[in-house]
Amino acid sequence: MAQNLYGPGVRMGNWNEDVYLEEERMRDFLEKREKGELLIQRNRRVKKNLLRPMELSVSKDGFVHYGDKVMLVNPDHPRGEEAGMFLEGDLCLCMSPDEVKAQLLDELEMPCGLSAVLTTVPMGRNTFTILSDSRSSDAVGQVLRYGQSFCLGIEAGLECKMLYLSSDHRTLLKSSKKSWLQEVILTDEASHLNCWQATFLDPQLRLEYEGFPVGANEKLVIYHRQTNRALAAHRHLSLRTYFGKEVEVAAHTHLDSHRVEKPKNHWMLVTGNPRDKSTTVLDLPKPPAEDTRAVEQAMGINT
Template identity: 40%
Template sequence: MLEMAQFRCYQSKAKAGNWREDQVLEETKMKEYLEKKEKGELVAQKVDLLKQNILQPVNLSVTNDGNLHFGDVVMLVNMGGEHGECSVVSINCDIHSLTNVPSLGIQAPCQVSAGSSIQPCTRTAFIITSVDSSPEGATLHFEQNFALKTTSGFARGLYLTSDLKSFQKCAKMSRLQEVYLDKSDCFLSWWKMVHFDPQERLEYEGLPVPANVKVLIKHCKTNQALAVLENQVFWNTYGKEYEVTAQTFLDSHKAEQDNNHWILCTSDPAGDGLALLKLPQSAAKNQFTDTHLQNDSIQA
């Protein structure tokens, strides 16, 4: 009986069970795979295509006078405070955010996030855009309305937008006021620069906004300040990132906290990387003061 139990009644090459159905199923799967691969519709191919376009390097503007101007291409960088991580406002798109109409690009509306990769590219570059008929190249001033627009082409020239939060429309994780990208240039996409120190805010109103120093970016309609939430962490196609919202966070002295402080980063005039990385914050603060002392003396 033991010998009969060990005896095999058919060879390993023999077809048993629903072999034909299994074979057809495997052939169908392979055919579908090859068709998708040929058309570039595989998930891995879509991710590669997305990264190839969204991470394309972009040249930031060079400011010779130290101030920001309409038409400048900048990055919005948050230094993260004493215990936080440096992050930059980025387009938060995945393969489901793409459209082929009229050409390959991002479809609106699109989410934003704060990533830790401080690299000027299509994903992180924003253009300071006039909303009051100021000509391109004109200096941006504190309390002056402006818009922040992504680059054209793949990023579609979408505007950084926000609106009053509601039960249906708010940030996904924190449930605070949502910040996103949209194609319409309207009052919801208007922002203004405010000096980061409340005690000096009135003094600097109307003066030119210097590049590469800390400022507040306030939403004109809601008066809430742009913020990065380092306690709201999520993972996406680009790694670990943080939620971006429009919410003013005040400390015990009623001054905005570090997650409301932003630096509009430009390129180094010497052509050697980012000006932000070449200038410590202590030096940046001195440059801020020196710049406006010069402006005051010129106006006088």
């Protein structure tokens, strides 16, 4: 009499092929882990370099010098004519690599994008070095002056090389992602497109201040020398970046009815806090107003 020899423990089908495929996937995984090619390992390396703590230069004389490490901050300002979302607070210029390519490649792809972030903590992705347009080491330590041509460089943590803040005329194939204005990028090529110029904030006093030292932590306008467009932060245009939701940065001069640059074109070259090297001057407590005592006395408050 025939008996049923099959049961739940009997392997049927292509089980042998599945076992070999699983072993092959495990060997491939272990090999990539040893070489550091896993996606999570690349992700950790990128963030470790770009988010590493940095120390800003401390200005002893109140001015900005060639070779100083600073942050470019767009100061907080009220909403203008923008509709919809509007990001408030001090925004810092940061490098923003492509979300997908940063995880698939071991080095940053050029050109690299930029964005503005709501943070004032100095780190690898937002600490810029003020460089001479001639890349001469003799200029290190000299005071940066209004009207002078200078470059802004940032070290790419993956290869320890310098990237330069650059821009060029807008074309059909090259423009900012949301506003379609002139694009601002980071590139490793040294050229005349990397040159910028600091302009005094008040247009009526710009001729008088031409050649004067640029003050640290003071509002100014940064113009691109080649295209004569001002660096701008668009708080109402959000971008999805490798580090989350941030806002767009472009090169465009936004003028009001008096032909004066709007607050979105205002920037500050922020230096380090002399009391704490890990913070900036923006973290210092604001001094009380000079007329505080007179106001308190007028109100009958004992001081």
